[in-house]
Amino acid sequence: EPAIERARALAGDLGIKARFIHSNVYNLPDILDERFDIVFTSYGVLGWLPDIARWARVAAHFVRPGGTFYIVEFHPFAQVFDETPGVDDLYVKYPYFELPEPFKDDTGADYADPNAPLQHTTTYWFPHSLGDVVSALIDAGLRVEHLHEFPFSTYQFLPFTQTMPDGKVRLTKHDGSVPLLYSIRATKPAE
Template sequence: MDSVQVNRAHWDERASAHAASRGYNIQGFLDDPEYLSEVVRFDRPRLGDVRGLRTVHLQCHIGTDTLSLHRLGAQVTGLDFSPASLAEARELARRAGADIGYVESEVYGALDVLEAGAFDLVYTGVGALCWLPDIRRWAETVSVLLRPGGRLFIREGHPTMWAVDETRKDGLIALEFPYFERPDPLVWDEGGSYVDTDGVQFTNTVSHSFNHGLGEIVTALLGAGLDLTMLEEHDSCPWDFYPGATVEDEQGEHRLAERPERLPLTYTLQARKRNV
């Protein structure tokens, strides 16, 4: 099975359910013109001033983080391979009165629809890299999109977390799945989603994912001409990754209920493209 086709069908089917979900809180964006997504809000102190920056949000899904960057003053373009997700993103932007452009493409085909060297900032949110089979190709794409001196900013699920078997009922942390990148995908068959979709029954239940070690990610960026300027690991993530073993804080972040210092759940990374 082709992973791109499998995953596109998976995301196309979930786009409208995600837009209707309380987890994405579309109504909050429409009610409050200053409302930001939890993902962008978490990293706002690290993100810095993005006003006026030409920004591309890779793997933007239904556009809540994209709209949040726009509200912080960035000139944003969103890119995603799911036409159904882009339809929801465009509708959110329209209803919010936000001037955001969206383009349909896989990440690896971004240069077919976007101009090389045109961006001050490449942004990627949580839960994106795991759908890409080749982290080096991703880093090369990011580098070509950026102008010299431009930066990449990403918050992502930690590869150690992706390797954990979260279905265990005993609360033990067991590393069951690959930490390092492998050529063959992990194949999942799951009927639900990571946010509450009010009992929607999905038919495209199969998805393919790929893990990438933290060293592999950093090495890929260095090899593509970017220099690391920040790498911060977090003991929390914005969803309940291990039901029954986590607690939620007032910001909507989840961490292990017992000794959360044992496990990194997400990380924030920033890198700048070299001037030469």
């Protein structure tokens, strides 16, 4: 994988002790037999995963007793709105709750570079409600310490948002009325 090789090169150049593993997240417990003080999941991960309960079990598996799991993610409520370019207000296009089948998108657009030529243009998206995420973490044996919701984002994933001078992305209308991000801190009880 070019991204993994690039990450290894950067870590080497910077003198950072880091290990990069390329794996399906669900298979990681078969590949890696370690526990960590902190397990972190970042923006834009959960929608690509079909089984949120299985993901939570994998995350909890790697948290050492007394350790912390932390996630910051785009709020699932903000992902119900129409993101078509030119849309200028909050119009519900997608359901909030998990579906039996994922969304199928054949637009062929890459969020990182909308003009990039793609060979494989179909993507699938799995919506997971905030309740599904919290319940999955609890069911996996983690104790939720806090859940925070934020009226801003770090990325313009809706056309009716703008980046403010402080770097936060906010709605151009209804600012502060819709959660755009959330974070959860959970811990694994000490043995």
